[in-house]
Amino acid sequence: MADRLVDTLERTLAARAADGLARRRRVVEARAGARVVVDGRELVGFASNDYLGLSTDPALAEAAAAAARRWGVGAAASHLLGGHHAPHEALESDLAAWVAPCEGARAVTFSSGYLANLAIVSTLADRGTEVFADRLNHACLNDGALLARARLVRYPHRDAAALERRLAASRARRRLIATDAVFSMDGDVAPLAALLALAERHDAWLVVDDAHGFGVLGRGRGTLAEFHLASPRIVLMGTLGKAAGVAGAFVAAHPSVIEAIAQTARPCVFTTAAPPMLAETLRASLGLVRDGERRRARLARHVARFRAEADGLPWTMTGSTTPIQPLVVGGNREALDLARSLEERGLFVPAIRPPTVPDGTARLRVSFSAAHDDDDVGALLHALHEVARGWG
Numbered sequence: 264m265a266d267r268l269v270d271t272l273e274r275t276l277a278a279r280a281a282d283g284l285a286r287r288r289r290v291v292e293a294r295a296g297a298r299v300v301v302d303g304r305e306l307v308g309f310a311s312n313d314y315l316g317l318s319t320d321p322a323l324a325e326a327a328a329a330a331a332r333r334w335g336v337g338a339a340a341s342h343l344l345g346g347h348h349a350p351h352e353a354l355e356s357d358l359a360a361w362v363a364p365c366e367g368a369r370a371v372t373f374s375s376g377y378l379a380n381l382a383i384v385s386t387l388a389d390r391g392t393e394v395f396a397d398r399l400n401h402a403c404l405n406d407g408a409l410l411a412r413a414r415l416v417r418y419p420h421r422d423a424a425a426l427e428r429r430l431a432a433s434r435a436r437r438r439l440i441a442t443d444a445v446f447s448m449d450g451d452v453a454p455l456a457a458l459l460a461l462a463e464r465h466d467a468w469l470v471v472d473d474a475h476g477f478g479v480l481g482r483g484r485g486t487l488a489e490f491h492l493a494s495p496r497i498v499l500m501g502t503l504g505k506a507a508g509v510a511g512a513f514v515a516a517h518p519s520v521i522e523a524i525a526q527t528a529r530p531c532v533f534t535t536a537a538p539p540m541l542a543e544t545l546r547a548s549l550g551l552v553r554d555g556e557r558r559r560a561r562l563a564r565h566v567a568r569f570r571a572e573a574d575g576l577p578w579t580m581t582g583s584t585t586p587i588q589p590l591v592v593g594g595n596r597e598a599l600d601l602a603r604s605l606e607e608r609g610l611f612v613p614a615i616r617p618p619t620v621p622d623g624t625a626r627l628r629v630s631f632s633a634a635h636d637d638d639d640v641g642a643l644l645h646a647l648h649e650v651a652r653g654w655g
């Protein structure tokens with residue numbers, strides 16, 4: 264009997280492979296800054312979200328070791344049942360003050376951004392709610408709508424006029440607009456001021472997923488700060504495993520939103536709290552984010568150089584000015600070929616394929632870090648131009 268079940272699974276996997284969609288978890292054998300060792304070879308990585316280069320920062324490794332000695336390695340319980348430790352409380356208050364999405368904001372932390380988005384949407388939405396989502400939003404915002412049993416209404420990418428038409432036609436009891444601030448696979452930025460104006464006009468919540476803006480934009484405070492936006496109807500999610508270099512996520516918003524999430528959100532209530540040693544490490548990381556102007560300036564320099572010198576390559580660039588600089592190749596196999604050619608030249612830039620991106624838009628998601636030096640960026644550009652000469 265089980266044979267039939269296994270056969271079905273194996274046929275599905277074989278069909279994925281035939282479409283160029285088989286995935287492989289590459290084993291990173293060592294990592295320091297932007298350098299990774301994969302299959303015994305040292306490569307320069309252009310695939311991480313470690314925008315400020317903090318994930319292997321020696322000061323943070325020290326902070327983690329000291330925190331582990333002080334707090335041990337596990338939280339031992341959920342936040343509501345004795346797992347909420349002093350470092351969590353202190354981190355939440357530091358984060359709320361730093362990102363300040365509205366006056367008097369509070370924050371609540373999570374083990375991952377995925378859980379945080381599920382928590383926000385399932386707390387603020389229910390069966391009578393319509394969740395308006397940008398077509399290129401990260402999957403977990405959509406999964407939040409599923410958990411809430413809300414109706415998901417998608418609108419074309421960054422198209423505030425199309426969103427307005429959908430809002431105007433809505434008869435839902437409650438409305439929630441959800442958007443990535445910086446789109447994870449395209450690197451472009453949501454029209455947040457227009458979205459906030461629409462949220463006000465149509466009495467909706469505005470959920471902003473700033474996974475890729477926190478630590479980078481707005482002098483580290485994130486994308487809302489970049490555009491000087493704040494409102495009690497904004498619910499901000501930021502992740503702590505990307506620019507902050509550690510792990511986890513937070514939601515910052517009006518105190519009543521945070522209270523509702525902390526008391527009722529299933530991804531908050533029914534899970535063990537993240538280790539307090541990570542919260543303590545994150546407090547040290549937040550210090551480096553705050554003082555990170557030199558890292559951000561170096562990052563901006565890499566991005567500007569790449570955009571100037573990648574001009575003329577046969578792959579499509581997006582309008583992104585953030586550290587996420589995709590090269591859209593199109594076909595799955597072609598994207599894999601390009602990734603392979605770069606790896607042969609000592610560069611690790613894995614291909615991104617559907618369903619992570621829409622069909623026909625497979626790409627290399629090149630991402631930059633303050634851990635790169637000028638020679639790393641030069642090596643990438645040199646390799647891309649070399650591969651381009653023999654392309655197609």
Ligand SMILES: Cc1ncc(COP(=O)(O)O)c(C=O)c1O
Pocket residue numbers: 374375376377378380401403443446447472474475502503504511512
């Ligand atoms: C836009 C966006 N939101 C949420 C997440 C989920 O965050 P986490 O990796 O902390 O679960 C990611 C990436 O993983 C992301 O890119």
